[in-house]
Amino acid sequence: MRYLLRRMLHAVFLLFGVSILTFLFSTLAPGNYFDEMRLNPQIAPETVASLRAQYQLDRPLPVRYARWVNSVAHGQMGFSFAYNSPVGPLLWVRARNTLLLTLTATLIAWALALPLGIWAAASLGRLPDRALSWTTATLLVIPDLVLALGLLIMAVRSGWFPTGGMVSVGFESLSPLKKLRDIAIHMTLPVVALVISALPMLVRHVRAAVAEVLDAPFLRAAAGHGIPRRRLLYRYALRAAANPLISLLGFSLGTLVSGSLLVEVVMSWPGLGPLLLEAILARDLYVVIGGVLLSTIFLVGGNFLADLLLLWADPRIRTEAGAE
Amino acid sequence: MCHALAGLSFDLGPGEILGILGESGSGKSTLAASLLRLLPPNGIITRGLILFEGQDVLRARPRGMEKLRGRRISLIFQEPSVALHPAMRVRDQVEEVLRAHEPLDFAARRNRTRQVLASLFPADADRIANSYPHQLSGGQRQRVLVAQAIACGPSLVLADEPTASLDPTTQQEILALFRTLRQELGLSMVLITHNPGLLAGLADRVLVLYAGRAVEVGPAESVLASPQHPYTRALLRCMPPLDQESQASRKGMLPVISGESPNLSVLVRGCPFEPRCPEKMEVCKSCDPAAVPLSEAHTVSCFKFPG
Amino acid sequence: MQLLLNVENLMKRYMTGKSFGSREFLTALDGVSLSIQTATTLALVGESGSGKSTLALCVACLERPTSGSIWFDGRDVAALGEKQQRAVRPQIQVVFQDPSNSLNSRLTALEIVAEPLIIQRRFDKQTRSKRACALLERVGISAKKAGSRPDEFSGGQRQRLAIARALALEPKLLILDEALSALDCSVQAQIANLLLELQASLRLTYLFITHDFAMAAHLADEIAVMDHGRIVELGAAEKLLRSPEHEATRCLLAATPRFHGAANLPEGL
Numbered sequence: 001m002r003y004l005l006r007r008m009l010h011a012v013f014l015l016f017g018v019s020i021l022t023f024l025f026s027t028l029a030p031g032n033y034f035d036e037m038r039l040n041p042q043i044a045p046e047t048v049a050s051l052r053a054q055y056q057l058d059r060p061l062p063v064r065y066a067r068w069v070n071s072v073a074h075g076q077m078g079f080s081f082a083y084n085s086p087v088g089p090l091l092w093v094r095a096r097n098t099l100l101l102t103l104t105a106t107l108i109a110w111a112l113a114l115p116l117g118i119w120a121a122a123s124l125g126r127l128p129d130r131a132l133s134w135t136t137a138t139l140l141v142i143p144d145l146v147l148a149l150g151l152l153i154m155a156v157r158s159g160w161f162p163t164g165g166m167v168s169v170g171f172e173s174l175s176p177l178k179k180l181r182d183i184a185i186h187m188t189l190p191v192v193a194l195v196i197s198a199l200p201m202l203v204r205h206v207r208a209a210v211a212e213v214l215d216a217p218f219l220r221a222a223a224g225h226g227i228p229r230r231r232l233l234y235r236y237a238l239r240a241a242a243n244p245l246i247s248l249l250g251f252s253l254g255t256l257v258s259g260s261l262l263v264e265v266v267m268s269w270p271g272l273g274p275l276l277l278e279a280i281l282a283r284d285l286y287v288v289i290g291g292v293l294l295s296t297i298f299l300v301g302g303n304f305l306a307d308l309l310l311l312w313a314d315p316r317i318r319t320e321a322g323a324e
Numbered sequence: 325m326c327h328a329l330a331g332l333s334f335d336l337g338p339g340e341i342l343g344i345l346g347e348s349g350s351g352k353s354t355l356a357a358s359l360l361r362l363l364p365p366n367g368i369i370t371r372g373l374i375l376f377e378g379q380d381v382l383r384a385r386p387r388g389m390e391k392l393r394g395r396r397i398s399l400i401f402q403e404p405s406v407a408l409h410p411a412m413r414v415r416d417q418v419e420e421v422l423r424a425h426e427p428l429d430f431a432a433r434r435n436r437t438r439q440v441l442a443s444l445f446p447a448d449a450d451r452i453a454n455s456y457p458h459q460l461s462g463g464q465r466q467r468v469l470v471a472q473a474i475a476c477g478p479s480l481v482l483a484d485e486p487t488a489s490l491d492p493t494t495q496q497e498i499l500a501l502f503r504t505l506r507q508e509l510g511l512s513m514v515l516i517t518h519n520p521g522l523l524a525g526l527a528d529r530v531l532v533l534y535a536g537r538a539v540e541v542g543p544a545e546s547v548l549a550s551p552q553h554p555y556t557r558a559l560l561r562c563m564p565p566l567d568q569e570s571q572a573s574r575k576g577m578l579p580v581i582s583g584e585s586p587n588l589s590v591l592v593r594g595c596p597f598e599p600r601c602p603e604k605m606e607v608c609k610s611c612d613p614a615a616v617p618l619s620e621a622h623t624v625s626c627f628k629f630p631g
Numbered sequence: 632m633q634l635l636l637n638v639e640n641l642m643k644r645y646m647t648g649k650s651f652g653s654r655e656f657l658t659a660l661d662g663v664s665l666s667i668q669t670a671t672t673l674a675l676v677g678e679s680g681s682g683k684s685t686l687a688l689c690v691a692c693l694e695r696p697t698s699g700s701i702w703f704d705g706r707d708v709a710a711l712g713e714k715q716q717r718a719v720r721p722q723i724q725v726v727f728q729d730p731s732n733s734l735n736s737r738l739t740a741l742e743i744v745a746e747p748l749i750i751q752r753r754f755d756k757q758t759r760s761k762r763a764c765a766l767l768e769r770v771g772i773s774a775k776k777a778g779s780r781p782d783e784f785s786g787g788q789r790q791r792l793a794i795a796r797a798l799a800l801e802p803k804l805l806i807l808d809e810a811l812s813a814l815d816c817s818v819q820a821q822i823a824n825l826l827l828e829l830q831a832s833l834r835l836t837y838l839f840i841t842h843d844f845a846m847a848a849h850l851a852d853e854i855a856v857m858d859h860g861r862i863v864e865l866g867a868a869e870k871l872l873r874s875p876e877h878e879a880t881r882c883l884l885a886a887t888p889r890f891h892g893a894a895n896l897p898e899g900l
Contacts, residue, residue: 221407224362225394225421225472235420239411315411315456347815348786462679491678492842492886518815521888562820564849566872566889574849574868575672575827578820585785585815 007307011300018296022289023065033081033283068286077293078286082279087290091272095257095294097166098264098271101187102256105194109202110252112195117206118233124211132207136200148193148266161189164268186269193263198252205248209241216240242313250306254299326588328354328367330536330596338479341506341513343527343544345520345559349585351536352516356484359514360393377479395425398473402485404465408457414468415441415453418475425476440471444501463494470501474509481505482514487522499526520560524548529621532556535586535596538615542622552624555581555597595627603628634702635836636690636804637666641699641709643685643860659685660696661860667804667853670830672837674851674868676844676883681857683840687808690838691725692716704803721751721800728809730789734781740767740792741777747799766795770825787818791825798829806838811846823850844887848872856880 034048059067071078076086083090120129155161162168166186167179174182213219214237222236238245257272264273272291279287311318328351336342346352357363359374361381374381376397384392393399401407409417418437422428428436442449444467457465466486473481483502487495503526505511515527523530523544530547532540532555540553551557558581583600595601598608607627615623616630643660659682667673675683688694690701692708701709708719727733734743745763748754754762767777770791772784781789790810797805807826811819823846829835841847847854848868856864856871858879864871875881 217401217403217406218409220362221399221401221469222409222420223393224360224399224401225424226390226392227394227420227424228390231420231424236409236412240409242411313411315413316458319456319459347817492844492883492888493678495888496886519888520816524888559817562817564820564823564845566845566848566884566887575852577824577827578849580820580824581817 003311004308007304011304014300015293015296019069019289019293020065022292023068024061026285026288027061027064033285035283068289072293077290080279080284080287082282082284082287087286090275090287091290091294094270094272094275097269098257098260098273100183101190101264101269101271102194102260104187105191105198105260106252106256108191109195109198110249113199113202113206114238117203118210118238120203120207121210121214121237122233124214129207132203136203139196139200142196144193144197144262145266147196148190148263151189151193152267155189162186166270190260190263190267190269193267194260197263198259202248202252206241206245209244210237213237213241239313243310246306246309246313249309250302252302253305254302256302257298258295327591328536328588329358330591332372332533332536332538334531334538334541336480336512336514338512339506339510340529341502341515341527343523343530344514344516344533345518345523345530345556346516346533347518347559347585349535349588350533351588352518352533353484354536355533356399356482356514356516359482360397360399361389362393362399391425394421394472394478395476396478397480397482398476398478400466400469400473400481400483400486402488404462404469405457405489407469408465410457412456413453414455414457414460414471417468418453418471421472421475436475440475444468444471461494462490463497466490466494466498467501470498470505474505474511477509478511480512480514482516484516485518486515487517495522502526520548520563532559535588535592537596537612537625539597539626540622540624541615542618546619546622552618552622552629553626554601554603554628558600558602595625633669634666635669635704636838637702638686638690639664639700639702641686641689641701642697643682643689643694644697658860660689660699663699663857663860663862665855665862665865667836667838669803669836670834671853672830672839672851674839674841674847674854675857676841676847676854677857677879678842678883680859682860683857684808685860686857687725687806687838687840690804691723691806692720693725721747722802723804723806724797724800724802725806725808726790726793726797726810728812730786730793730813731781733793734789734796736781739778739780740772740784743781743792744795744799747796751800763795763799766798767792769798769829770795785818786814787821790814790818790822794822794825794829798833802835804836804838806840808840809842810839812841812843819846826850842883844883845889856883 034052068078071086075088077088077091078086080087080090116132120132123129152163155163162185166183168182168186171179171182210233218240219232219236222232227236260269260271261273261276263269264271265277268274272294275287276291278284279291330351332351332355334342344352344355354363354367357367358369359381361369361384363369369382372382376392379392381389381392408414412420415437418440419433422433422436426433426436438449438453441453445452445464452460452464452468457468460468469486486502487498490498499522502513502515506513515523517523527544529542530540530544531538532547532551532553534555540547540551540556547556548560551560558579561579562581564578581600586596592598594609594611595604595613598604601608605627611627613625613627615625617623618629641660641663642658644656644658647655647657661682663682663686665673665675675686677683685694689696689709690703696709699709700707703719703723706719708716711719735746738746741760741763744766745759748759748762753759764774764777768774772788772791772795776784776788781792784792793810811822814822826837827850830837837850839847839850848871851868853866854868854871855862856877856879858877864875864877864880871880872884875884
């Protein structure tokens with residue numbers, strides 16, 4: 001228990017630290033939202049100055065930080081200059097769309113990686129394993145961007161899939177079932193892109209972790225007891241190989257909001273990616289900070305979840321931690 | 325290429341304990357693995373017959389072998405510290421063996437597991453059942469291996485150096501356990517070890533293994549008290565004596581077997597012990613001695629004894 | 632005959648509680664006193680958990696005792712600082728139970744034996760090589776195998792290699808921590824003979840730790856029986872065999888596997 005509390009405290013400190021640093025770097029970076037306006041000769045400097053004052057960009061740093069923290073506590077997370085609305089709800093909508101994509105992709109990727117990796121490890125050195133190695137190596141080499149663009153081109157050429165966006169025109173008027181189908185069709189290509197980019201690494205890791213365990217004496221002992229092969233692989237080998245895989249899962253979870261930026265931008269999926277990109281280019285300060293904070297929350301949360309899972313999966317860590 | 329076993333024959337009756345006395349390089353572990361066809365991919369049984377309860381083990385299909393292992397023939401591995409799954413509770417590990425073989429439902433399985441563990445851990449079976457391997461001592465882990473081995477009521481148990489990493493006291497406990505199992509369950513056992521002292525008082529018959537061949541087979545008392553084969557004699561003489569009369573030789577040189585353990589990558593034509601034998605003869609280099617019966621139960625493979 | 636090693640009232644406690652302010656500790660050594668005379672062997676017998684290995688580590692200066700003194704060659708090594716201890720360590724060497732763990736599998740036999748000389752910065756490369764070869768010969772490993780790696784040796788040969796390495800720095804005291812336990816019976820006899828021969832020619836002193844009473848009785852002049860961190864019985868080997876006094880000694884004797892008959896075989900038959 002104390003182990004968990006310590007980790008949570010650590011996580012909270014980390015979040016504060018990240019928010020301070022992000023705040024610092026963003027505000028210290030040259031330029032702000034109103035620079036564009038300043039360059040425009042038609043807008044009087046006083047207007048710019050008064051706008052700045054209105055958005056409190058001229059207050060000292062600590063004050064702005066304090067006000068921002070207060071705003072976070074109220075769920076608003078600052079104010080977006082571009083969208084003229086609080087950052088919180090803005091982020092929430094976009095994050096939801098991103099998560100829809102990434103959760104689906106992560107689930108599919110892991111669901112495929114586990115059996116494929118186990119299959120490769122069980123047939124180590126033989127044809128299935130070598131074929132899989134070759135395939136994953138090839139897929140790894142393809143850059144994400146090329147993959148996304150390639151899929152997009154295929155969509156344009158074949159017309160089977162929409163070429164962007166999340167919903168079709170006239171979405172609101174569809175029946176719930178058709179709405180689901182509409183979103184699913186739009187989701188297909190981005191999910192495929194994400195899965196293909198994540199799968200090779202996962203398969204290789206699963207294969208490595210399981211292959212190492214397959215050599216272990218306790219597995220041979222279990223085989224000596226007549227435990228059937230399938231059960232040996234999943235109940236025994238996977239369980240024992242869980243440690244490195246759980247850490248990997250933590251990383252997968254940690255990049256749930258940040259890993260799909262490229263794909264979202266290329267395929268015009270209305271997620272966090274495009275929002276953040278715009279915000280950075282436009283110096284929309286609080287959106288940037290909010291996005292970074294959200295990413296960090298997921299990263300820290302993912303790691304924390306991995307720690308919890310590790311505690312559950314490996315009794316040796318559990319008894320050590322419980323001894324406190 | 326390594327010729328681990330080169331023409332080994334023996335038989336075992338019900339309720340009998342056969343001790344296989346072999347050092348490293350004698351092929352003993354290969355023997356244990358072969359009986360259950362658990363050899364690594366590069367191990368091939370080129371010739372021979374393994375008949376168990378009338379069934380030809382070598383011709384069984386994989387599914388048939390899985391049914392045999394753990395159910396009719398069990399193997400107790402050496403090194404209990406690594407033969408158990410590190411992340412599964414003891415109770416689950418025993419239940420898995422039952423699950424693989426017995427068509428019991430969950431409650432019946434639980435019950436049977438509790439019974440088996442209670443018979444081996446009379447004092448604290450429940451605590452042991454809930455524990456993980458790393459929380460147990462060496463002796464306790466070895467008992468868990470025994471529990472897994474007897475859970476499905478096999479007729480034959482193979483034990484490969486079952487007391488190798490244990491204390492003397494724990495060793496004696498485990499050996500007493502085997503005696504009890506033989507008495508109460510009528511188990512047959514093949515006990516593989518390099519320590520002759522373990523077989524005295526426990527094994528009915530002893531088979532001495534050298535370079536993949538049986539050089540002497542017979543009742544335990546005969547083989548251990550009056551060994552006939554030069555290797556057996558030399559081996560038993562190596563042990564430092566514990567009784568007082570022999571203390572005169574204390575801190576003296578022990579009689580050793582000269583030379584190194586046999587090189588199994590070469591299949592020799594003559595007797596494999598010949599290079600190290602203190603009583604070798606000309607014929608030993610060219611011909612492989614056949615097994616010669618000395619009495620109805622005791623056979624030796626040595627040219628000293630004319631067939 | 633002087634005392635080479637004199638351990639007085641050695642205590643070693645390990646903290647087991649993880650949080651601050653926890654008072655749980657494990658007492659591995661609870662007031663151990665023993666002494667060994669030069670060029671003799673003291674066997675330390677006991678079950679696992681009795682503290683034998685902890686005692687070995689303390690004497691070898693690999694662990695610091697909680698209290699007590701270890702007089703080696705006239706100095707209390709337990710009280711020395713790190714630097715001075717480093718100067719004493721070459722004189723006390725350890726051979727461990729499992730040679731596959733204690734030998735660097737990437738080095739050749741010659742390199743393994745020469746390594747202590749390199750670390751202690753003694754001699755130039757040629758002399759080191761020569762000394763290492765001589766040591767290998769001494770323990771019965773032929774020069775042909777000097778270039779092989781540990782996994783190409785048998786268990787007994789690896790243990791010989793470990794002994795050769797231990798002898799490289801010309802120690803006065805050799806601690807053998809279950810050094811024979813993992814070997815086959817016939818190989819144990821060979822290594823035991825080697826140890827006896829080395830003791831006679833190099834005037835080595837041995838602290839022989841084992842749970843095999845038979846081998847202890849054979850190799851040692853004196854036997855100390857340990858139980859739960861204490862020495863419960865200490866005396867000449869014959870006396871302990873003939874009339875053991877303490878319960879622990881009797882238990883160990885009873886548990887030692889023995890078989891009748893082989894001792895009656897006359898030599899050469």
